[in-house]
Amino acid sequence: MHLDFSAEESAFRGEVRALISRVFPPGAPFDGSPADEARWHQALLARGWAVNKFPVAFGGPGWTAAMNFIWERETSAAGVPAQVGGMGPGMLAPVLFAFGSAEQQQRFLPGIVADTTRWCQGYSEPGAGSDLAALRTRAVREGEFYVVDGEKVWTSGAHKADWIFCLTRTATEAKRQAGITFLLIDMRSPGVTVTPIISIDGRHSFNRVTFDAVRVPVENRIGEEGQGWTYAKGLLTHERTGQAFVSLSLNLARGIRIAASTEIPGSQGDRLIDDPGFAKRLAGLEIELRALEMTELRTLWEVAAGSAPGAQSSMLKLKGTDIVQGLTELYVECAGPYAAPWFPEVDGVAEPLGPAWARREVARYLEGRAASIAGGSDEIQRNIMAKHVLKI
Ligand SMILES: Cc1cc2nc3c(=O)[nH]c(=O)nc-3n(C[C@H](O)[C@H](O)[C@H](O)COP(=O)(O)OP(=O)(O)OC[C@H]3O[C@@H](n4cnc5c(N)ncnc54)[C@H](O)[C@@H]3O)c2cc1C
Structure with missing residues (x-):
């Protein structure tokens, strides 16, 4: 490094x-x-x-x-x-490079590059999140088609996606992981229904996606039937390595310094940065962020030299989540009374510490809570680290 x-x-x-x-x-x-x-x-x-x-x-x-x-x-x-381009270039493309057929690569990669085809990820289900191998969406082979029935949940961006890459169950008798098949499904197929889920920050990014006798051509299967778990697993490690949020946190920390150095509206020239308790917490998070940045750099260099990210991706995700959440909490303190959800004056320019600014930052604080769950919850990351690093 x-x-x-x-x-x-x-x-x-x-x-x-x-x-x-x-x-x-x-x-x-x-x-x-x-x-x-x-x-x-x-x-x-x-x-x-x-x-x-x-x-x-x-x-x-x-x-x-x-x-x-x-x-x-x-x-x-x-x-x-x-x-x-969202999940197409970042998540599906690596699977296509490694496991897609030449025909699938020719068919799907151009739309990902040109950003004319948007993808979403259909992994989680009610009852199958942390324990993903419990998934039950069934794909039954009928001639040259799979007939898919089931339900996916928390599907980010499904309402804007043209296609979904989906883990489905094709066998129940073997080990759970061995009966999973990776299918690419056209969202316009008859029987696909997308229902919005509004999150606590007031936005529509999640959805519930149901499949009711959806016919999927066998040519849309990635690799072999029953091998989907292997294809999906590699993808998740890379998803977590990308979740250290260092660039985001650097921007957040810079923004807090600006906001906290701004005079509190209606005060006698008071500024939050002059409060030693606040300044200490901000400095503490900035120091942790620098340390995280070094860990991220070390991981990037190791991956570039050919090693797999492994448990380090869990460390990055866990610590990165902590820091983002700590920083967004400081924003809420900067917002002061405007952070109250009932505050009516929300229109206007997003001046630091003003009501419109506060509304945006409080939404970001709420959105930041989801980082403890997305891509594998904090507890699951700790389990991975205990297994791989502490060998428990
Ligand atoms: C912002 C965001 C975006 C998402 N986008 C997508 C998407 O696009 N596609 C998709 O498929 N999914 C998506 N998800 C879903 C996400 O992958 C799941 O929410 C996550 O895997 C957790 O699963 P769950 O919600 O079923 O919780 P559960 O697995 O039911 O967990 C509930 C609680 O139990 C704890 N727990 C569970 N098992 C253990 C254990 N073994 N040891 C200790 N504690 C445990 C968890 O940590 C958690 O606190 C998204 C989630 C979020 C928050």
């Missing part, structure tokens, strides 16, 4: 900054709208950087671990997405 960037890496950082400021010049930042997202994606496609984690053989730019790190930090600091 090295901490200084080489001349080439520093030059690359300059190129990244130049691209970002060409597409979103100072004063006209990325606004999160679908139009800005599409503009950014087009610029990335033109530059050959749209799918930066893809292997070169599949159109990726062949970046080193250091370049990926620079990309992640620079895009995050500028507030632009590191990758457009």
